[in-house]
Amino acid sequence: MHNVKTLAVIGAGQMGGGIAQVAAMSGISAMVYDSFPASLEKCRATHAFSLGKLAEKGKISQADAQAALARISFVSAFDDLASADWVVEAVVEDITVKRDLFGRLSAMMTREDVVLATNTSSISITEIATAAGAACHRVVGMHFFNPVPIMQLVEVIPGLQTDAAVIARTEALATAMGKTPLVANDRAGFVSNRVLMPMINEAFYAWMEGVAEPEAIDGIMKLGCNFPMGPLHLADFIGLDTCANIMNVLADGLNNDRYRPCPLLRQLVTAGRLGVKSGRGVYEHKKK
Numbered sequence: 001m002h003n004v005k006t007l008a009v010i011g012a013g014q015m016g017g018g019i020a021q022v023a024a025m026s027g028i029s030a031m032v033y034d035s036f037p038a039s040l041e042k043c044r045a046t047h048a049f050s051l052g053k054l055a056e057k058g059k060i061s062q063a064d065a066q067a068a069l070a071r072i073s074f075v076s077a078f079d080d081l082a083s084a085d086w087v088v089e090a091v092v093e094d095i096t097v098k099r100d101l102f103g104r105l106s107a108m109m110t111r112e113d114v115v116l117a118t119n120t121s122s123i124s125i126t127e128i129a130t131a132a133g134a135a136c137h138r139v140v141g142m143h144f145f146n147p148v149p150i151m152q153l154v155e156v157i158p159g160l161q162t163d164a165a166v167i168a169r170t171e172a173l174a175t176a177m178g179k180t181p182l183v184a185n186d187r188a189g190f191v192s193n194r195v196l197m198p199m200i201n202e203a204f205y206a207w208m209e210g211v212a213e214p215e216a217i218d219g220i221m222k223l224g225c226n227f228p229m230g231p232l233h234l235a236d237f238i239g240l241d242t243c244a245n246i247m248n249v250l251a252d253g254l255n256n257d258r259y260r261p262c263p264l265l266r267q268l269v270t271a272g273r274l275g276v277k278s279g280r281g282v283y284e285h286k287k288k
Helices: 014-025 037-056 062-071 078-083 095-108 125-130 133-138 164-176 192-208 214-225 231-238 240-253 263-270
Strands: 006-010 029-033 072-075 086-089 115-118 139-144 153-158 180-183
Touching (some): 014 062, 115 133, 125 139, 164 180, 192 240, 214 231
Parallel strands (some): 006 029, 115 139
């Protein structure tokens, strides 16, 4: 059993907001924290729109949509998180930021039953956990996938000192949230990005070296490999800056420069072409 009544999400972005929505739809109270009030308001509006659409399409009842919305609260004071039973960190993919955050969390949330989870997609759980000091055994990777309300998988990653009971509770919580938890060891990129990101990077090399144009690369991978989305289109959806950051984490963590981001990928990031979120990456995108 996970025994979670209130789940706190740190970060009101696309991932954090999605995690909070799924928790609320599963009957768990969700508390969303962000230091930027505008991010909280955007997250609130996204929840109302998303749950409204689900009700409109008949996937959930109007009553269930309203009940889920009522379970989500928004806070701008870090200390308000102290009452939560479980924390999922979903901030920027930066080890310095995450270590600082877990240091603050461990000092404030001293109850032994409170789990401190990170939604990192590639950074070492063990390295993040060292910032939690004596609470390192309560730190675990809980990697959701985007878009969170739709994607089925939660990658569960124990650090070197994570308690077995914490791993079991993480799997139970993910299952209660309607997800399928699968355990991966604490290695750079875990399983998903260890396999996915080199493929995306290779697609950029194929484009850079003139093997084919982006539309052809994506079309060949979709039609030839039965992928729902081509690797370059997927990179735009993920964020080219995020892809480049993950490739650097892989290169550093695995001590192998073959994982470094393709020069063309780095160039696009430098130019501010980050994908869907900036309106242009490999492709042009209409800003929402």
